[in-house]
């Protein structure tokens with residue numbers, strides 16, 4: 001089973017425009033949609049679409065639109081009531097795939113609610129294969145919440161603890177490095193910010209540079225780094241080697257949630273015991289399929305084509 005924690009979930013509203021976004025103008029939406037979101041929620045939606053046993057943990061009252069939608073969509077979840085509304089995030093998409101995203105900060109959690117969320121995460125980790133700590137932290141959550149979660153889960157279960165993946169950004173991502181998670185899933189921008197190497201544009205344009213930035217994280221004790229590089233594919237760096245994946249060119253409809261689907265692809269491949277290169281291939285296939293769908297829609301099995309993704313070993317240090 002794959003467990004995810006999303007401390008700052010959202011109702012993701014997507015507004016599709018028929019033309020370019022014009023700043024300062026009144027424009028009409030061609031279509032709109034709303035889905036329960038937040039990175040860990042998207043990962044569970046993507047895993048369920050591939051028939052993988054998964055559970056999303058999140059704050060949220062039973063009547064909150066996010067929780068209501070999760071129930072309606074039959075997405076397995078456990079929510080912790082917080083006595084107030086979750087946030088709404090807005091994505092505006094243009095016909096060429098350009099997406100403009102505005103994310104709210106989220107509701108303020110009390111120290112007791114943060115503790116309850118951490119305790120729920122530890123108790124639900126019993127028997128899980130993976131725990132994914134995902135997204136930004138809401139106001140009130142300490143910046144090292146993910147680092148504390150890694151430590152608490154490992155203390156509780158020792159060698160039987162789930163492997164732990166982190167998909168976050170900024171200070172919470174930097175703070176978790178000290179806890180040496182098993183997997184990090186940064187995009188190019190997050191990787192550049194975390195390592196101080198290059199920037200989003202240079203890392204996407206130069207996967208070898210992205211791989212060497214990711215290598216610095218593995219050298220610091222992170223188990224593996226899956227770095228998604230937008231249309232340039234993805235790289236995977238582990239203690240066993242470095243691989244680059246490149247999928248066929250796609251017409252992107254919405255990149256929102258594509259990184260989450262890439263991580264879901266990696267995890268489902270890891271769960272079935274695939275090699276690192278195959279996990280990367282599945283990640284790139286999932287991510288590409290998600291980007292070709294509107295909004296935060298997740299792909300189903302027949303929309304995902306791992307064999308169309310070419311994986312190249314950049315370095316191979318040890319057999320595994």
Ligand SMILES: O=P(O)(O)OC[C@@]1(O)O[C@H](CO)[C@@H](O)[C@@H]1O
Nearest residue numbers: 010037038039089103135136257
């Ligand atoms: O504000 P955060 O937590 O960093 O990101 C939240 C978010 O942008 O991430 C998902 C896409 O990855 C969306 O479902 C959601 O709106």
